[in-house]
């Protein structure tokens with residue numbers, strides 16, 4: 001028996017293979033545009049060590065911290081991988097999942113991915129700058145590899161707003177690419193990351209062109225800077241729950 005066709009199902013393939021940096025001469029700064037949105041699931045899985053572990057764990061962490069009647073925010077949601085993990089993590093609690101991204105090409109495609117999923121928790125998607133998005137009544141907020149793209153001066157004000165919006169007992173999941181304090185460690189972590197990309201089929205040209213494109217756009221900071229800033233924002237428990245090479249994820253809890 002054939003399945004009824006879903007009108008929300010996109011006609012084009014859900015995503016393509018990332019070959020964006022495979023030809024010499026791409027010297028523009030990295031942007032989350034239509035070309036990136038088309039290949040994003042493939043790009044992030046092959047570029048971020050641990051991404052395929054972090055996504056389901058966001059669901060596990062959400063399950064622990066989600067509160068009835070609250071909002072769960074996914075800030076910088078891209079195509080909604082972390083949004084969907086949160087949606088499933090809330091289970092049958094009465095939560096609204098709110099995904100925000102300022103790249104319209106991402107949000108448009110994200111709508112399709114959300115529509116393909118049939119979990120009953122409501123999801124709202126907003127094409128908006130996370131620096132301007134109103135936040136309230138949050139139990140879980142996720143910044144999964146998003147803060148690294150925000151201007152460093154804007155990071156503390158954003159984390160303060162997230163903290164103020166978080167209910168006691170709520171949490172923030174913050175995943176970031178970090179910079180090591182020590183030069184030798186930084187070099188080794190970078191080499192290992194590039195080995196990971198090579199093992200996933202990226203050429204040396206793709207690796208070096210993407211690296212240049214990200215230079216002024218993705219600004220990594222040290223783990224100590226992230227910890228101190230989360231504490232300054234008000235979070236009282238800050239733990240590293242995941243690390244693979246330079247890619248880490250922190251859990252920050254507001255106890256009161």
Ligand SMILES: C[S@@+](CC[C@H](N)C(=O)[O-])C[C@H]1O[C@@H](n2cnc3c(N)ncnc32)[C@H](O)[C@@H]1O
Nearest residue numbers: 032076078081082101102103129130144145149
């Ligand atoms: C690496 S991707 C996030 C991946 C996604 N969270 C996931 O788990 O698949 C970073 C996203 O943050 C978005 N972004 C960066 N700065 C932003 C801002 N100021 N406001 C809203 N979205 C932003 C980008 O458009 C991009 O889609």
Ligand SMILES: O=C(O)C(=O)C[C@]1(C(=O)O)C=C[C@@H](O)C=C1
Nearest residue numbers: 043044047048145177210211218
């Ligand atoms: O650091 C790199 O080389 C990356 O490709 C990382 C990274 C990220 O951490 O967001 C950069 C841009 C894309 O969003 C996918 C992956």
